[in-house]
Amino acid sequence: MHRTLLLQCTVRQSFLTQDREARVIPGSFDYHRPKSIKEAVALLADLGEEARPLAGGHSLIPMMKLRLATPEHLVDLAGVADLKGIRADGGDIVIGAMTTQHELIGSDLIKSKIPILREAALVIADPQVRYVGTLGGNVANGDPGNDMPALMMCLGATYQLTGKTGDRKVAAREFYQGTYVTALKQGEIVTAIRIPAPPAGHGYAYEKLKRKIGDYATAAAAVILKISGGKVAECSIGLTNVGDTPLWADKAAKMLVGSALDAATVKKAVAAAEAITSPASDNRGPAQYRTKMAGVMLTRALARAKSRAK
Amino acid sequence: MAKSQVAMKVNGKAVEALVEPRTLLIHFLREQLSLTGPHIGCDTSHCGACTVDLDGKSVKSCTVFAVQANGADIITIEGMAAADGTLHALQEGFREMHGLQCGFCTPGMITRAYRLLQENANPTEEEIRFGISGNLCRCTGYQNIVKAIQYAAAKLQGKTFQEAAE
8 A cells, every 4th residue: 555545544534443532632742933944944953853844734733643743843833934925036936835825825926927826725625724734834745645746846846945054946846756755854844935937828727636625636637838829839737646746747748739739639648647647546546547537637627728828 | 841831812811821732722722721612523624613713714723733822812612702692693693594403513613604704704605615615514414504604794794684595
């Protein structure tokens, strides 16, 4: 069983069968609330492997309740003002890691420059979770079930990682190495997400199949494309929760460039996208079904992105 | 592990206490402050029965540590009615429109709907349903909960709620 799947199942469903009393109280820890990035990364470096950063907490706290995570120290990033905010910087949009999904949804800048981000944020979890859940937490956790990582790969985002010794930048497309395994080193945190704004008039869609509000995707697809003269000039595709990591379907996207998104070309590209998936069989469906659903989500996303392109 | 001092405003009253960092906000409210309105339903941030208003956000208090709420302004169902006992428009709406049967989800529904109406005073039915999608009810089928929120929205705007013809 894939580790993601195991954790997702465990976190989301095991309360039905386990001893509730023993499984809902997290283990003891010391709580730290730094006021600056510098203070936060110094704490994480000094406290070592038994310390975890706390963002919105809606992945970490459920894991702590199950004792799947038992950090001895939590470094709460909520008091770090420099981790907040959304701003334009040239052609890029820079988003502080502690910006919540709710704040993304309410941002006029995001709505006008990167509307797919708003569309994806609206299908994450539920209203209460979106008030608290952060973009940084969502991308840094390394859970392929999270919606933002595949979207960040689709958009060509770059993460700013900060540790005690300084900053470095890693492309979203190179950040994810395995389930819960990322390029983040011990003591580093994601401090900002830099996204190049897609070209004016681009088409976009995030299509997510889920069983109910609050569920992870059975499969989901993010599409950004630019059409000029009736032909696809640029295209990028991300896939959520159909592999050990989020997936960037670059071969499939390249097959669409130069086409008018005719049915035969779309079919070939969708097959190429399906070919890179390796979902687990779980209670969202058998692997073959989830691969097919990734294809269906991509087909729908392409059609909707095309209808939105100007 | 050292206990932490927390201070917050709950339903307009300043409270201070020592808590273990691992104390969840729902347990702090229910066990230390004896505010048993917010309910523990699923304990997995699914059901919304534990929803409270925290600094203008609806949060599931089973998935927030009390220490994270240090300095916050919190409203629970106990803080909805006026000091003289006059019900809030939402409470009145749930009574008038039969928005509850067993009542277990109601404190969470009302505190969530309170924030929804603060952000959108005149929501459509679809916006109400989307807005309460983090709160589960196993009795009503939601129809009367939606009506109760529509009733409250109308009342808060000085209008009379007209039920749509079915």
